[in-house]
Amino acid sequence: MSGIGYQDAVDAIVAAGRWLDGKGWAPATAGNYSMRLDDGAFALTVSGWHKGRLSPDGVMRVDADGLSLDGKKPSAETALHMQIYRLFPDVGAVLHSHSPISVGISRAVSADSYRLERHEMLKVLPGITTHETFVDVPIVDNAQDMSVIAARIEWLVESRELRAYLIRGHGLYGWGRDMAEAERVIEGVEWMFAAELAEKEFRR
Amino acid sequence: MSGIGYQDAVDAIVAAGRWLDGKGWAPATAGNYSMRLDDGAFALTVSGWHKGRLSPDGVMRVDADGLSLDGKKPSAETALHMQIYRLFPDVGAVLHSHSPISVGISRAVSADSYRLERHEMLKVLPGITTHETFVDVPIVDNAQDMSVIAARIEWLVESRELRAYLIRGHGLYGWGRDMAEAERVIEGVEWMFAAELAEKEFRR
Amino acid sequence: MSGIGYQDAVDAIVAAGRWLDGKGWAPATAGNYSMRLDDGAFALTVSGWHKGRLSPDGVMRVDADGLSLDGKKPSAETALHMQIYRLFPDVGAVLHSHSPISVGISRAVSADSYRLERHEMLKVLPGITTHETFVDVPIVDNAQDMSVIAARIEWLVESRELRAYLIRGHGLYGWGRDMAEAERVIEGVEWMFAAELAEKEFRR
Amino acid sequence: MSGIGYQDAVDAIVAAGRWLDGKGWAPATAGNYSMRLDDGAFALTVSGWHKGRLSPDGVMRVDADGLSLDGKKPSAETALHMQIYRLFPDVGAVLHSHSPISVGISRAVSADSYRLERHEMLKVLPGITTHETFVDVPIVDNAQDMSVIAARIEWLVESRELRAYLIRGHGLYGWGRDMAEAERVIEGVEWMFAAELAEKEFRR
Numbered sequence: 001m002s003g004i005g006y007q008d009a010v011d012a013i014v015a016a017g018r019w020l021d022g023k024g025w026a027p028a029t030a031g032n033y034s035m036r037l038d039d040g041a042f043a044l045t046v047s048g049w050h051k052g053r054l055s056p057d058g059v060m061r062v063d064a065d066g067l068s069l070d071g072k073k074p075s076a077e078t079a080l081h082m083q084i085y086r087l088f089p090d091v092g093a094v095l096h097s098h099s100p101i102s103v104g105i106s107r108a109v110s111a112d113s114y115r116l117e118r119h120e121m122l123k124v125l126p127g128i129t130t131h132e133t134f135v136d137v138p139i140v141d142n143a144q145d146m147s148v149i150a151a152r153i154e155w156l157v158e159s160r161e162l163r164a165y166l167i168r169g170h171g172l173y174g175w176g177r178d179m180a181e182a183e184r185v186i187e188g189v190e191w192m193f194a195a196e197l198a199e200k201e202f203r204r
Numbered sequence: 205m206s207g208i209g210y211q212d213a214v215d216a217i218v219a220a221g222r223w224l225d226g227k228g229w230a231p232a233t234a235g236n237y238s239m240r241l242d243d244g245a246f247a248l249t250v251s252g253w254h255k256g257r258l259s260p261d262g263v264m265r266v267d268a269d270g271l272s273l274d275g276k277k278p279s280a281e282t283a284l285h286m287q288i289y290r291l292f293p294d295v296g297a298v299l300h301s302h303s304p305i306s307v308g309i310s311r312a313v314s315a316d317s318y319r320l321e322r323h324e325m326l327k328v329l330p331g332i333t334t335h336e337t338f339v340d341v342p343i344v345d346n347a348q349d350m351s352v353i354a355a356r357i358e359w360l361v362e363s364r365e366l367r368a369y370l371i372r373g374h375g376l377y378g379w380g381r382d383m384a385e386a387e388r389v390i391e392g393v394e395w396m397f398a399a400e401l402a403e404k405e406f407r408r
Numbered sequence: 409m410s411g412i413g414y415q416d417a418v419d420a421i422v423a424a425g426r427w428l429d430g431k432g433w434a435p436a437t438a439g440n441y442s443m444r445l446d447d448g449a450f451a452l453t454v455s456g457w458h459k460g461r462l463s464p465d466g467v468m469r470v471d472a473d474g475l476s477l478d479g480k481k482p483s484a485e486t487a488l489h490m491q492i493y494r495l496f497p498d499v500g501a502v503l504h505s506h507s508p509i510s511v512g513i514s515r516a517v518s519a520d521s522y523r524l525e526r527h528e529m530l531k532v533l534p535g536i537t538t539h540e541t542f543v544d545v546p547i548v549d550n551a552q553d554m555s556v557i558a559a560r561i562e563w564l565v566e567s568r569e570l571r572a573y574l575i576r577g578h579g580l581y582g583w584g585r586d587m588a589e590a591e592r593v594i595e596g597v598e599w600m601f602a603a604e605l606a607e608k609e610f611r612r
Numbered sequence: 613m614s615g616i617g618y619q620d621a622v623d624a625i626v627a628a629g630r631w632l633d634g635k636g637w638a639p640a641t642a643g644n645y646s647m648r649l650d651d652g653a654f655a656l657t658v659s660g661w662h663k664g665r666l667s668p669d670g671v672m673r674v675d676a677d678g679l680s681l682d683g684k685k686p687s688a689e690t691a692l693h694m695q696i697y698r699l700f701p702d703v704g705a706v707l708h709s710h711s712p713i714s715v716g717i718s719r720a721v722s723a724d725s726y727r728l729e730r731h732e733m734l735k736v737l738p739g740i741t742t743h744e745t746f747v748d749v750p751i752v753d754n755a756q757d758m759s760v761i762a763a764r765i766e767w768l769v770e771s772r773e774l775r776a777y778l779i780r781g782h783g784l785y786g787w788g789r790d791m792a793e794a795e796r797v798i799e800g801v802e803w804m805f806a807a808e809l810a811e812k813e814f815r816r
Contacts, residue, residue: 023636024227024395027325027328027391027392027394027395028325028328028387028388028389028391028392028395029328029388030324030325030328030392050384050387050388098324098325098395100395100398100399100401100402101399101402103323103325103399103402103403104398104399104400104401104402104403104404104405104406105402105403105406107322107399107403108402108403108404108406108407109406118719118754118781119715119781119782120642120710120754120779120781120782120783121639121640121642121710121715124639124640124641124642129756130756131754131756131781131782132756142322142324142335144333144334144335144336167324169322169323169324169335170323170324170335171324180662183640183662184640184641184662185640187639187640188639188640188642190639191636191639191640191710191712194712194716195712195713195715195716195719196406196716197402197405197406197712197716198712198713198715198716198717198720198809199715199716199717199719199720200405200406200716200720201405201716201809201812201813202716202717202720202721202808202809202812203720204408204816228431228599231529231532231595231596231598231599232529232532232591232592232593232595232596232599233532233592234528234529234532234596254588254591254592302528302529302599304599304602304603304605304606305603305606307527307529307603307606307607308602308603308604308605308606308607308608308609308610309606309607309610311526311603311607312606312607312608312610312611313610346526346528346539348537348538348539348540371528373526373527373528373539374527374528374539375528400610401606401609401610404609404610405609408612432635432803435733435736435799435800435802435803436733436736436795436796436797436799436800436803437736437796438732438733438736438800458792458795458796506732506733506803508803508806508807508809508810509807509810511731511733511807511810511811512806512807512808512809512810512811512812512813512814513810513811513814515730515807515811516810516811516812516814516815517814550730550732550743552741552742552743552744575732577730577731577732577743578731578732578743579732604814605810605813605814608813608814609813612816
């Protein structure tokens with residue numbers, strides 16, 4: 001349960017926002033990103049900013065309950081970030097992306113998870129060393145009450161190893177020990193959904 | 205019915221053009237963008253410029269009737285911009301984007317609107333606070349006589365809250381209190397159409 | 409039959425290559441671009457260069473028969489450029505793009521033309537002022553002997569106004585009075601093919 | 613069996629990584645790139661780096677058996693690179709890209725190769741001078757044991773001219789006499805798969 005200094009976290013979050021926006025995964029004010037700090041607090045994006053256009057003012061400090069430590073207003077989804085840090089003490093960064101493809105797929109399927117299977121790209125997920133496996137990415141229904149989504153995640157963690165999850169019609173959460181790992185998880189999972197769509201389009 | 209200074213409006217319009225062109229939503233000379241000025245006039249793109257390559261010379265000043273105040277030639281669609289400013293006195297910026305996806309969808313459906321429903325992204329539209337709702341984006345038939353399109357919009361405003369509309373086989377209009385909000389509306393709606401297409405492709 | 413100076417033509421061609429490469433329409437060494445010069449000669453890309461990485465050395469000078477005037481080796485498709493300049497004396501620039509979408513469509517259809525109809529974007533083509541029209545973009549079969557393609561074009565010009573044409577499984581030719589107009593034609597036609605594909609995908 | 617100096621190889625590999633990442637073909641830590649050096653050794657990307665964010669530290673030196681010459685850890689797929697250099701003494705650079713489209717297609721088809729046929733783009737492949745031909749791109753099943761993949765490639769080389777191959781659900785290998793040629797092969801093949809998908813989508 002280490003962490004980094006606030007200024008380094010701000011730089012990493014601003015850079016992550018520009019990177020995700022460049023991919024088209026951070027439209028409008030969608031998305032919120034966070035990092036665990038070395039003093040036990042957390043750096044988090046402020047509500048309402050375009051994530052591709054963040055300045056340091058668009059990042060704030062919250063405590064482990066998601067309460068503002070500097071008077072700025074945190075994102076409505078702060079509780080989901082804090083839950084991940086609580087469930088996974090070695091997680092240092094959480095990202096939340098919005099690609100048309102994975103959101104479109106989450107709406108197209110009615111199941112409560114999507115199986116990514118036999119992809120070499122699965123190996124970018126921590127703990128996976130072969131393509132001869134699968135990951136069931138949970139798809140939880142969207143809700144405006146974060147405690148409803150959080151309860152679903154809490155229940156899921158009991159039954160499987162969780163590395164990322166989709167909120168139906170909303171977007172993807174992914175995380176890692178540091179920002180680089182969180183970015184790899186997001187990029188790898190979004191890439192696999194894009195490959196799944198191409199496969200489906202070609203197969204028909 | 206506030207507004208901003210002309211130079212600030214020029215800067216915002218030039219930046220919006222580069223941003224939309226970067227997304228592929230401002231091909232060739234398509235698109236026209238405007239802002240309400242603090243002196244009651246309006247800044248508007250000049251006809252015939254590539255919107256990703258605007259210089260300050262590519263922006264002009266018109267009055268509330270869309271008549272040129274500086275001798276430059278306004279876009280043929282100026283009347284649609286002026287209608288929006290008249291209908292919505294708190295609107296400060298109007299954008300008009302052209303993505304292959306939303307235009308393709310507008311041609312694929314014959315209805316006079318397209319329902320965007322249960323998208324978290326709906327919340328980027330002003331006044332919407334939940335995904336548990338829908339927005340019927342009007343699709344009006346294209347016409348070269350702007351008064352024909354304007355009449356359809358005028359009629360629509362009577363019956364529903366209007367935040368953006370599609371012209372069939374043509375492109376998307378969106379607006380906001382300021383340029384940032386107009387950009388969010390355009391980006392959010394274009395993103396939802398892209399997600400709708402991905403959903404449809406996957407579902408088949 | 410005016411034209412521009414050689415250095416200006418080199419700059420315009422280098423910039424066009426970077427722009428087309430940025431859109432993914434100039435892969436590998438595909439594509440060749442040219443401009444009419446003010447001395448009656450033509451500037452043309454040298455064979456074998458990546459068009460997104462052109463330096464001034466990647467541009468050469470040829471005469472109206474496509475023969476090298478400076479010892480560099482012209483593209484194999486030079487004859488198609490020279491034909492366009494001969495057929496259309498007011499043309500100042502010719503571009504040849506390669507998008508996966510328009511090439512994919514040219515392979516999917518067996519007809520000798522593709523109708524673009526009721527697109528507002530048709531208005532970016534010179535001489536078109538309304539969407540209530542259509543353009544039949546010729547699709548000529550590919551050949552390694554340029555005189556075979558040229559003969560098909562020569563025959564087509566007899567029967568219709570020609571603004572751009574597709575070579576099946578190969579790419580798109582477009583032209584204009586100057587480079588800006590040629591770019592608009594290419595961008596507009598490629599955009600319409602992308603919209604046609606989105607429409608078809610959604611319609612199913 | 614020439615080659616270039618180490619610093620030039622490092623520069624070329626770092627640039628190739630940025631270029632492939634810009635196209636979305638180098639997600640997360642996927643991909644590994646190499647060049648033949650003038651001293652008989654090879655420059656190769658270090659395991660675990662994001663290929664779009666390589667610094668010179670992300671490149672290392674290995675011998676012809678793929679063993680580290682500088683203490684850094686080579687990619688697990690080094691053996692596949694070394695095999696290509698052994699099989700083709702005039703090859704100077706090897707790239708390994710990951711596009712959602714070609715990987716999606718490799719999963720959609722069950723055959724052990726994919727025929728690219730009558731594409732003008734085939735001419736970017738060394739030795740091909742006409743579109744009136746075809747290339748059967750091998751699709752070998754993925755394996756974590758590189759010797760299994762290598763054995764399949766070894767067997768294939770007996771029976772056909774090999775310019776690139778796909779590993780199913782994994783990615784594309786391509787190579788050339790120098791980095792520019794390897795990039796052309798990768799870009800041309802990935803482009804043809806994208807055109808094949810567009811063709812299939814439109815044809816339905």
